Amino acid sequence: MTVGVGVIGAGVISAQYLANLTTFPDLEVRFVADIDLERAKARAEEFGIPASGTTEELLADDGIDIVVNLTLPSVHAEVDLAILAAGKHVWSEKPIATNAADARRVLDAAEAAGLRVAVAPDTVLGAGLQSAFRAIADGRIGEPRTAITQVLNPGPERWHPAPEFLFQAGGGPLLDLGPYYLTTLVSVFGSVARVAAVGSISRPKRVVESGPRAGTEFDVTVPSYSALLLEFENGTSAQATFSFESALPRAGFFEITGTDGAIVLPDPNMFDGDSSLWTLESWKGLTGPEQPTPETVEATGPADGRGLGVLELARAIAAGVPERASGALAAHVLDVMLAAAESAERGETVAVTSRVAPVEPLPADWNPKEATL
Ligand SMILES: NC(=O)c1ccc[n+]([C@@H]2O[C@H](COP(=O)([O-])OP(=O)(O)OC[C@H]3O[C@@H](n4cnc5c(N)ncnc54)[C@H](O)[C@@H]3O)[C@@H](O)[C@H]2O)c1
Structure with missing residues (x-):
């Protein structure tokens, strides 16, 4: 079927x-x-x-x-x-x-x-992030405590033929890129309880740079730079920076530090990529300038790309179990982003009241190319 x-x-x-x-x-x-x-x-x-x-x-x-x-x-x-x-x-x-x-x-x-x-995002179902989640669930970094994530680039008007929506209400790097990074944070740390943020617009007018409308000027009406401090319900915390105004690109850096080590995940906007694991144990005996060599956590599982979540939804409906990339998770992530926007505007920390249940990692042998229904 x-x-x-x-x-x-x-x-x-x-x-x-x-x-x-x-x-x-x-x-x-x-x-x-x-x-x-x-x-x-x-x-x-x-x-x-x-x-x-x-x-x-x-x-x-x-x-x-x-x-x-x-x-x-x-x-x-x-x-x-x-x-x-x-x-x-x-x-x-x-x-x-x-x-x-x-x-x-x-x-x-x-x-x-x-x-x-x-x-969306269904990148959280991809091999890269799922393999990292499994390593974290296996206790490889101890208890996750903090995270740093940042994604900075010059902006999508360079390649998108109709980029206005990415700089106006409902967009900006916070609402456009935030879902990838914040969904990953919530997947590891659970619900966000409060947010403090700043945001700014460096250039209030931009120009479409490619496609048939190249040369068209448009207004930037939401921050093109947002920096967030997040506290989760379980007392852990993270910082996240989203920018469409940096000439120096940094594609999706994402580090999680736990009680026993740290893991650098692949870009949460991607479906694949290995992680690297740094343990406190590996620093033992290193008293000089040398550093330990990180261990590679290889990505295993499906890395097909956008659409994996549609398939996971279809299979979850057939099995009568909850889908992983749920609307409730997306609504919580939206609450976090709106709280960040409000915090930046009011200059105050803003509470987030919605809560989401933890999401099970996908089985390592989950295969999109198999007929299962
Ligand atoms: N472009 C990307 O790289 C990218 C990546 C990931 C996610 N997304 C998300 O995908 C969505 C679409 O982005 P896009 O870049 O493809 O935009 P786009 O502007 O290229 O395409 C949007 C399409 O939707 C159509 N449309 C608009 N309103 C409609 C309506 N009421 N009924 C039917 N059709 C309607 C438009 O005519 C257009 O063809 C956005 O939510 C965006 O955040 C985009």
């Missing part, structure tokens, strides 16, 4: 999703929709998907059980609500919504209808 999938939003990221979703034997992509019908048609043809058209036409297809929402953050919630109203499960790109009330509406509608809402 295969699970029918429809995709709404045929923009930049739909190519990565379709390249992967079409290789999973448990899924069958049946329809691509977009408000730009030509774009939907071109994407469907590119990946051999049999049908394309409007969202309404997609939602009328009885053979579709899960709808993948790859529209813009400003319309994620309204598109999710339409999908749920049509009796279908949702996989949504991040962020789940641009405000907490919309996220709540989506989760409530799903619960009332007995449907699921799962949300």
